[in-house]
Amino acid sequence: MIAHQAEAIVLRTWPIHEADQIVSLFTRDQGRLRGVAKSAAKSRRRFGGALEPMTHVLASYVEKPKQELVRLDSCEVLASPLTQPVNYERAAALAFFAEVLEEAMPDHDPHDAVFRLVLAALEQTLPGRVWMPVTYFSLWMTRLMGWMPDLTRCAADGELFHSEPAYFHSEADGLVCARHRHPAGRALSPESQQLALRIFRSPIAAFAAEEWPAGRATDLRRFALQALERHLERRLHSAAALLKLGG
Numbered sequence: 001m002i003a004h005q006a007e008a009i010v011l012r013t014w015p016i017h018e019a020d021q022i023v024s025l026f027t028r029d030q031g032r033l034r035g036v037a038k039s040a041a042k043s044r045r046r047f048g049g050a051l052e053p054m055t056h057v058l059a060s061y062v063e064k065p066k067q068e069l070v071r072l073d074s075c076e077v078l079a080s081p082l083t084q085p086v087n088y089e090r091a092a093a094l095a096f097f098a099e100v101l102e103e104a105m106p107d108h109d110p111h112d113a114v115f116r117l118v119l120a121a122l123e124q125t126l127p128g129r130v131w132m133p134v135t136y137f138s139l140w141m142t143r144l145m146g147w148m149p150d151l152t153r154c155a156a157d158g159e160l161f162h163s164e165p166a167y168f169h170s171e172a173d174g175l176v177c178a179r180h181r182h183p184a185g186r187a188l189s190p191e192s193q194q195l196a197l198r199i200f201r202s203p204i205a206a207f208a209a210e211e212w213p214a215g216r217a218t219d220l221r222r223f224a225l226q227a228l229e230r231h232l233e234r235r236l237h238s239a240a241a242l243l244k245l246g247g
Contacts, residue, residue, distance in 0.1 A: 008059040011098045031109040035072035050075035054094045085127045093130040096238035120204045132212040136204045138224035147231045149174035156180035170226045192220040214246040
């Protein structure tokens, strides 16, 4: 057996037996893994509220040879989303982060840049302030996974965009100009194109003071969400909830 202690983000849990739970974790050192937390529903000393989704924890667990699930012994809370009020809008944003990480991150494949991204996004996801971190997280996850196309040129002919809308479609990668747009394509405004370039040059804290209502950069979020869903090859339930909220 090999004992580990690692920073992790709790993604989701499933009850098994009477009080045990299976826990999905995204760890800084080993990537995504799943473990069994014995008596998690009863032991406040070992787990308490540490197994709430998107809680940043210090997890102690044991790996056994030839076993897929680790044994999760305890979790110490480092930061909890429950320290701030959780309304439906914020809950939808947190669920989105968890679902994307659950679906996009391979087992036992560490990705420190993604881990730092999600910590930064969680810090900025405050009551009434969810659309900026959702936008930032969506774009950077797409880029870090290698799925972000060139935002400055038409994917069809390579021509630079010059202060005109670009267009995207759910069944194709990249942005195209008006001449190559799909009849069902959506427009990405020049303002959103420039905002995306700013996001890729700046830390998330640089946007914290900006006004960011749900209607700002809706086209940019939908572009990133479509790219994520296309490459994950599945619909994201949490993304649909965000769209219903107007984002």
